[in-house]
Amino acid sequence: MKKTLIMAGIFSSLIISSAAQARDTLSLAGSSTVLPFARIIAEQLGKNPNFKTPVVESGGSSVGKKGVCDGVGTKFIDIGNASSRMKAKELAYCEKNGVKLTEIKVGYDGIVVANSKKGAPLNISKAHLGMALTAKIPACYEGSGRSYNCEEWIDNPFKKWSDIDASLPDIEIRVYGPPTTSGTRASYAEMVNQKGYCGKEKIAKAASAARGDKKGKKCRAMRTDGVFIEAGEQDNLIVQKLNEDTSSYGIFGFSYLDQNSDTLQGAVISKTAPTFENIAGNNYSVSRALYYYVKHQHIGVVPGMKEYMAEWTKHWGNDGVLSDAGMIPMPKSERAKYKSAMSSLPVLTAADLKK
């Protein structure tokens, strides 16, 4: 009996003592779009015998931004990856928990609408793309078959692409895309539904203003009537579906189109094709920046934070391994700016986010 008591004591004290031990592996989480790039950097850092390979979790941008803000201490992650910028609300959560962050932009990623090469190529304007997938639209479009009251918002009635514009393919609208936790989804909804459609297209712009939503934020919601299909945080799944179902389209990051360029074709959006050059040259309009957020309080506590950041600067250039993997590099001036931010570590404030 005594023996078992002693054993139990040793066992529990082992657990407690090890729990108090500081973590020596960098821990990251967040956007599944940043993940492939972060894991390349993590692996490169792991080659250095002085550091362990960082642990990179996925989960989506919101998980990254929330996770890094959850608090200070080694039980929380050190760096949050995100493919959409932090919002004021998310930063407020950080400040509430006493977390100080530095924002590092690492590159860009284009969001593409693509389909199988066997299907009809799509050449569409951003406004029309928004019109196809926004949950509610004004009721006064040709072919929508509803009342012609432009200030009334109805559930999106369009069934076929050709209902929107005769130049578009005569097939049913069916688009696979990421779920709400995804930064890709958030960026797409903001750039296409909100800015491209409700912010540009005359009828929707007027109707948005009429309902007191000048910025068109209400347009961000995607259709839920089975036309837009959430396919989970698994972009590869969408790619597979597109190869099987040639009449459907998918929304995902450029790197997946890049890897599958022999079977998939990207839709030409507002007269620009999603190519590496177009996204890098800022011609392709549906692209977003990729970020990671570094927690100040963990620098020096968890080994390898600074080195991890520095590792990015070695590979994020025009012909580094990251661009091979499909990330679009930043222009030189931006690279210089964020490289210096890695050493000066400016604290992210709400004012910065407005810029």
Place this chain on the structure above:
Amino acid sequence: MNKKRITPLEATNSVKKSIVKRRSKDNRLKLYGRIAIGLAVCFLLFLFYSIFTKGFPGFFQYYVTLDINFDRERIDPKGDLSDNSLFDGEASKIVNESLFSIIEPKGRKAKKQAKKIVSSGKDVRIAKMVKNDPSLFGTITKVKFALDDDIDSFLRGYIKRETPESERRVSDKVIGFVDKLNQDGRITYEFSDYILKGSASGNPEMAGIKGAFIGSMLTLSVCLLISFPLGVATAVYLEEIAKKNRITEFIEVNINNLAAVPSVVFGIMGLAIFISIFGMPRSIPLVGGMVLALMTLPTIIISSRAAIRAVPPSVRDAAYGIGASKLQVIFHHVIPLAMPGMLTGTIIGMAQALGETAPLLMIGMVAFIVDIPNSVMDPGTVLPVQIFMWADFAERMFIQKTSAAIIVLLGFLISMNALAVYLRKKLERRW
């Protein structure tokens, strides 16, 4: 109204008639059963067929053989074979030089493309070789290096020569280089030494399941160490010692409920208790094993209780009759006799735990982890998570690797279940 009496002959006839009907009903039932089983077998065969045809190529990959000049000055500049010294060395440059001497690329751009033909794990490979065998220094030895995943896909025929150059990931120039290597007979297709011995990697040609496999083993052993003793003890207490009253009934109902709780809930609980309150690190097999133990406990308790109940009371009575104490009855008779049932339940619970990813998501084990865990305190991941992650990676070669990993996981599961069957057959006793 009198019931009409029927003659024996009529009775035989009517029975004969009905017997045909009843038999055909019988046969139909049999047929339905066979169809059901046939369908299940078909699905199973289809699953196995698709996994094995896709997965077997995943165990193989293309290699290129190069002559490497093991120059100690350059590979091991400090001369002490330490990790740091090898890291500072220029092994990859040596490999590139050897490659260039064969394919002779002209110009900076061609050289850059040529460099990518050989997997980026080349320097690690050389470092490993000289560490194992320092006598290699000073020799020129033929060494096999994995080819980059794009080249591998090209050689397998997934990337086709006919596709226009702009649409494929391998340029005409690189295809020319590969053809040259092929003519020299330097490219071979053989059993991959990465898939079983390598760890997670962003480069599919170097990715392997060792890290996840060891992570699975560590997690499962923690799980077993916690859940088996606890589960058996609970079952014994509830069946043999505790009085049957409201409280035990309440506990019983709750255990049964717990068995039906979705596994992700245990993960959330693990996050709240083990990580947030106890402050344990994320992503470690210790926490993963504890969470999975909570999940498997109900399974073990329920099956153990059933096993204990199946021990005939006469055994207990006989033991009491010759003056055994309660403890002696339980430990000398009831537990040994109930062991086969308990073990079967435990192994099935373990097999279930082996395939779980949902509870591990919350505690950070669904992650890209390269380093192979040495203990339950090092970050680690498990096999199903590895499969899940590979399935999502953009690189084409991961498709085969995923199926290969599924084969390994299936093998693991089948052997665990076979062990359960074997133990049951071996230890089972009939009364």
